Amino acid sequence: MRYLLNPHTDPYFNMAFDEYCLEHDIANEPFFYLWQNRPSVIIGANQQVHTEVNVPYLKAHNITLARRVTGGGAVYHDWGNLNYTIVGATKEMESDYPEYARMMQQALQQLGVPATLSGRNDILVNGLKVSGFAKRVAKNRMMVHGTLMYDVDVEVLSQVLTPPAIKLEAKGIASVRSRVGNLKDFLPQFADIHAFRSALLRTLSGGCTEQLPCISEKMLAEIKQLAEQKFANWNWIYGHAPQASLTQTAKLSCGTVTIHLCINKGVIEQCCFEGDFLGNLPIAQLEDSLAGIAYERDAIALQLAKHNIAAYLDGVTAEELLRVII
Secondary structure, X not given: OEEOOOOOOOHHHHHHHHHHHHHOOOOOOOEEEEEOOOOEEEEOOOOOHHHHOOHHHHHHOOOEEEEOOOOOOOEEEOOOEEEEEEEEEOOOHHHHHHHHHHHHHHHHHHOOOOEEEEOOOEEEEOOEEEEEEEEEEEOOEEEEEEEEEOOOOHHHHHHHOOOOOOEEEEOOOOOOOOOEOOHHHHOOOOOOHHHHHHHHHHHHOOOOOOEOOOOOHHHHHHHHHHHHHHHOOHHHHOOXXXXXXXXXXXXXXXXXXXXXXXXXXXXXXXXXXXXXXXXXXXXXXXXXXXXXXXXXXXXXXXXXXXXXXXXXXXOOOHHHHHHHHO
């Protein structure tokens, strides 16, 4: 199988690159490419950000958040992770998809890894998940893309994919938490991820050294535009999210405060405070002011700054309330 080279590490560009390769006639034959992202969390097309991601941790550690066009669960990418994409024609998805999925399993086996397929979209080694993959079809083409955990920082993965302890019910698709492992532990012959990448490229290509023609400047410009206008856009990352109901409770100086939020497409639709708290002004005024605000720290902070929060909740500052809301 011939291949493309994709040296880009921007998550938004790479999400756009995948979609572009699927939806345009790049080649009249199956092809693949290997690629990496800078540290990032990539959520599935149908997921709610706040059920899957520890957003405060993500922002504090400069980890990029992106949404892909395929389903499945949230994944963490860093420099110890290698991604793959396979694109080709399909006449019957139900029969073609397993064949595409088996390509990576078989390639790992050829490199000496006892890889097995598990469930809908996982590759396991000795019971540990080392890869997750997802699919999408456009016209008569299918794309299968996935992760390969070679030497991923599992501690960061665990932190960023564990949402803060809040009660949140969402209509989106929740990730299934799995025991994970790194392929490095099963591939002692490789010095680093670069050696692994080179060997995997040779294996998947069957030793073929002939690349597909490079992406043209025109195509590259179109992919960059798609990345900027769609994949880096707040409306796609947060606003595409399904509806969710969130409940937060805290003991503050005014008493116990429970906040119920209905979030739809990343925006607060309804807000309700309840509890034994004390305050001078009707809390409904504050509730109404939060409706229509993006469920994002900066947007909520800006709105709270317009009010004397202590007038609604005795002795409570805007910053204290902000920490309860998000």
